[in-house]
Amino acid sequence: MNANYNNINVIGFDADDTLWVNETYFRAAEQEFAKLLTQFETPNKIDQELYKMEIKNLPLYGYGVKGFILSMVEMALKLSNNTVSSSTIEKILDIGKTMINKSVELLDGVEDALKQLSKKYKLIVATKGDLLDQERKLEKSGLLKYFHHIEVLSDKKAINYKKLLSHLDIKPEVFLMVGNSLKSDILPLVEIGSKAIHIPFHTTWQHETVSENSVSTSDYLTLKTIKDISRYL
């Protein structure tokens, strides 16, 4: 296995749910949202409809917490047939602000792993979401010092990674990406000839899931924790 990684000299890390907890807060926000609208629909149905609304709005708002808040507001109007109260809308805005102000909770072993890897490799962050929100989380995380470059991408398809690597003058074959999303952090990298290590998080947003048989597991490595990366490098 070691042989595979001999060429690597730059390691990219996804941020949300790879370096710190994120999806958990979205799930909690969705639950709060469903509770606010309990008079109009069942929590399950609200969840499904909110997801559809987010996907519908994705081309417009992109990834990140601001688009999520706007979709919750729109969903509340729609589900209630425009009868929802102003104070409920206010509470939805507050859910969003609370998410933005949340402290950053690092995943287990992250800081040690970065400290160690940064001695031998150039480390970068490649994340999607709201620009300011991601920059702020990195600032709060205390991890900025380990990274040579931070890139917030509007999407994480093969073409986006290709542009990023070419811009940073990194050859795909010397690049290893580490992340929790098969769809966004792993498959596009395999496609462009980079290496990838998948570290699943216990919660995955529906939009980020892919059918398991669409990928061959020999193309990338799956690990339980970021602590195990150094064993393979």
Added chain:
Amino acid sequence: MNANYNNINVIGFDADDTLWVNETYFRAAEQEFAKLLTQFETPNKIDQELYKMEIKNLPLYGYGVKGFILSMVEMALKLSNNTVSSSTIEKILDIGKTMINKSVELLDGVEDALKQLSKKYKLIVATKGDLLDQERKLEKSGLLKYFHHIEVLSDKKAINYKKLLSHLDIKPEVFLMVGNSLKSDILPLVEIGSKAIHIPFHTTWQHETVSENSVSTSDYLTLKTIKDISRYL
């Protein structure tokens, strides 16, 4: 005057109100917004209050259209003392979506100027706002082919420009920035030892204005139109 620009080999352009119309659409949106809330306050007061709300939310939401929509929603709730109707909130979301979907209207002479300058200089875009929104506008503008690099910044202070130039391996003294905002496109560049050309747009967002006596006009050049840049280079 020419001597000043002999060292320049990279030119940075602001995007909104430098390459294309933007502030005009925000002003129109604010007018529509005021019309929706006419039963609660005078248009003038609504304008002032919305501006205060945007500034209050800036540290949270950052620059760009999504934060603007969220601030309009919050303002509607506040101004109406939580009595605003759901259909008004719906109309506010629509104002935002219309802004996002607006076609891009290039300012006079932009394409010719870029075509000509790109033959001799490396051109980049340095803009702030929502990541996806700015990328989409560049795509729609048809101008992407003239630029070597696009950077969407969460803010445009001296430190942000310093980081950008260092990341792109550009020395401050060979960099010229062109933009409509003294505060964001000109003064920070003068501060870091780059050159700057100010091309005012007829409308400036209050937040971007600076008192004229805080700057010495010998530090940068002011031109009426982007067409005039080549005369000085």
